[in-house]
Amino acid sequence: MAVPRSTVHPSTRPPVHGLAVPRWAYDDHLMRRLPAFLALALVAGSAVAQTAVVSGTRPARLIIRNATVVDGNGTPAKGPFDIVVQGGTITQLVALDPVALGRNGASRRPQPDANTAEIDATGKYVLPGLINAHAHLQDERGGSAQPIEYEFKIWLACGITAVRDVGSDTKKALAWRDASNKGTLQAPRIFVYPQFGRPTNADSARARVRSLKAMGADGIKLLGIDRDIMQVMEDEAHKEGLRIAHHVGVEETNAWDDIHFGTTSIEHWYGIPDAAILDGVQNFPSYYNYNNETDRFRWAGHLWREADPARLQMVLDSMVARHVAWVPTFDIYEASRDLQRAKTQPWFTDYLHPTLEEYFKPDPANHGSYFFGWTSTDETFWKENYRIWMNAVRDFERKGGLVGAGDDAGFIYQMYGFGLLRELELHQEAGFNPIKVIEHATFNNARILGKETELGRVRQGFRADLIVVNGNPLENLKVLYPTGVDDIKNGKPVHTGGVEWTIKDGIPYHGPTLMAEVKQIVTKARADRGTKADRTDKSERNR
Ligand SMILES: [Zn+2]
Numbered sequence: 001m002a003v004p005r006s007t008v009h010p011s012t013r014p015p016v017h018g019l020a021v022p023r024w025a026y027d028d029h030l031m032r033r034l035p036a037f038l039a040l041a042l043v044a045g046s047a048v049a050q051t052a053v054v055s056g057t058r059p060a061r062l063i064i065r066n067a068t069v070v071d072g073n074g075t076p077a078k079g080p081f082d083i084v085v086q087g088g089t090i091t092q093l094v095a096l097d098p099v100a101l102g103r104n105g106a107s108r109r110p111q112p113d114a115n116t117a118e119i120d121a122t123g124k125y126v127l128p129g130l131i132n133a134h135a136h137l138q139d140e141r142g143g144s145a146q147p148i149e150y151e152f153k154i155w156l157a158c159g160i161t162a163v164r165d166v167g168s169d170t171k172k173a174l175a176w177r178d179a180s181n182k183g184t185l186q187a188p189r190i191f192v193y194p195q196f197g198r199p200t201n202a203d204s205a206r207a208r209v210r211s212l213k214a215m216g217a218d219g220i221k222l223l224g225i226d227r228d229i230m231q232v233m234e235d236e237a238h239k240e241g242l243r244i245a246h247h248v249g250v251e252e253t254n255a256w257d258d259i260h261f262g263t264t265s266i267e268h269w270y271g272i273p274d275a276a277i278l279d280g281v282q283n284f285p286s287y288y289n290y291n292n293e294t295d296r297f298r299w300a301g302h303l304w305r306e307a308d309p310a311r312l313q314m315v316l317d318s319m320v321a322r323h324v325a326w327v328p329t330f331d332i333y334e335a336s337r338d339l340q341r342a343k344t345q346p347w348f349t350d351y352l353h354p355t356l357e358e359y360f361k362p363d364p365a366n367h368g369s370y371f372f373g374w375t376s377t378d379e380t381f382w383k384e385n386y387r388i389w390m391n392a393v394r395d396f397e398r399k400g401g402l403v404g405a406g407d408d409a410g411f412i413y414q415m416y417g418f419g420l421l422r423e424l425e426l427h428q429e430a431g432f433n434p435i436k437v438i439e440h441a442t443f444n445n446a447r448i449l450g451k452e453t454e455l456g457r458v459r460q461g462f463r464a465d466l467i468v469v470n471g472n473p474l475e476n477l478k479v480l481y482p483t484g485v486d487d488i489k490n491g492k493p494v495h496t497g498g499v500e501w502t503i504k505d506g507i508p509y510h511g512p513t514l515m516a517e518v519k520q521i522v523t524k525a526r527a528d529r530g531t532k533a534d535r536t537d538k539s540e541r542n543r
Helices: 034-044 148-157 170-182 202-215 227-240 255-261 293-300 309-321 330-337 339-343 354-360 376-398 418-429 434-449 511-542
Strands: 061-069 078-086 089-095 116-120 125-128 130-135 160-165 189-192 219-223 243-247 265-267 325-327 466-469 485-489 492-496 499-504 507-510
Touching (some): 061 466, 125 434, 130 434, 148 160, 148 499, 148 511, 170 189, 170 202, 219 227, 227 255, 309 376, 325 434, 330 339, 354 511, 376 418, 418 434, 499 511, 507 511
Parallel strands (some): 061 125, 130 160, 160 189, 265 325
Antiparallel strands (some): 061 078, 078 089, 125 466, 485 492, 499 507
16 A cells, blocks of 8 residues: 555645745645744744654654544544644644634644654544553464564554553563563553463462562453452452453353452453343253353353343442443454354455464364354344343443443454454444544543553643544544545545554554555465465375
8 A cells, every 4th residue: 555645744845935834834724824824934044844754753743733633531523733742742732723723823833843743634533542452462373373563563553552451471462562662562552461370279369460460460351260269369459459351251250249359340241141140040051061162152142131121230330339340342242143244354355364364264172263053043142132232331331330442353253453443333333422432442441441641532641642533433433444435525436534643652653554564464474375285285185
């Protein structure tokens, strides 16, 4: 994909009377004030030479011009603004609307200097960088290698500036986190919540929490755990100041335990309807085996309808009262309600790595690859399951609950990054206004991470994690996809959309450039795989 020259080199325009005139002087709004601007430039003494925006390099000072802003705090769009970033911090938001500027307001606009790079955001929307609250760092799938830069680059190109890693190779994750924080790795910020082994007694559980703290973990992730162990682990985590994400499955513990022990966020959903079943256990068929994933996911499609509606409201009320947040990850179950859609997502053509493609194929040895004999009846139950589930998430927020957004990609036909954008669409389907949907993926996720004074807002003093979007995501969340959208402008069909710039910690990354690199990674991996397959064919023929 070609890098649009005007975007990467926005520094100067043809000289006017020997002066290099920054692009913003051409804005309609300011054209009327151009003489005033020229006077100002002359006073300054000489033309200012700005630096070009270079993808992956942090300029000393960055000005994003003329942006319409959707803050992450659930308020409507406003603007335009000039946003000034110095180092990794948002230092200034200058309102450019006629009321704010007054009669000779052009002079109030931040002036470029020799160390300033500029991004023209005229007609574009600027949002806080998206946070993925349920991610897994994956440099292999099913034992086959997959370069980690593949995942990092797609995340950045999808506008993701931070991820909460809830289970991967902990040592690698911590090293990647530190390199990302230093700016030496092209990746979102990483918050590491290692997944527990299965401690068998209280002492080893407490010791494990302390050792994770000593390693530098940001939190812990619980999964498949007995109640007594969960209790001591949460107790120890609270003492150590570690936050707790709980994948609450259908097991001994359910949402009541999260409420009692003080879980930070419930991941997925099972334990919530399970806590609202009057008889204490779902009506499983006698042959059901939890470790058979086809059984497990099939009958999960019946779970919400078995929850008692009144008891469910009590569960939700109690989660709100005890500040247990909810990261539902709607996207990762979507194949269960519409398998064909999941298998034929358009971005697979250019961007699906062959290692991931292989992992997605039905295989009892791969988690989430359970589509054997998946029927229209299964999909119908799942569609009803989603309706009840979505209503519950909406009820939860209306009661004051904290809803986050994460995608759990790398499983069940969900690609990194694209999965989170699909998650946003599903939050809209659940009935949330797109303004709230964006809040879920930005400020709410920052609150879940305990980073609400630094991340998730377009606000002075916050970290410079921002995205510049070609289009209005409040009108159409699909404009966020790197593959863009088709539209009609001035009577002509155009292909538009996409996150043009993802700025993480003041470092701008050009989305289309990243996706071109991802495509190269995939093309090469497919060619390598083809070569390997050829060789296997020949050796088999020789036998
Ligand atoms: Zn997960």
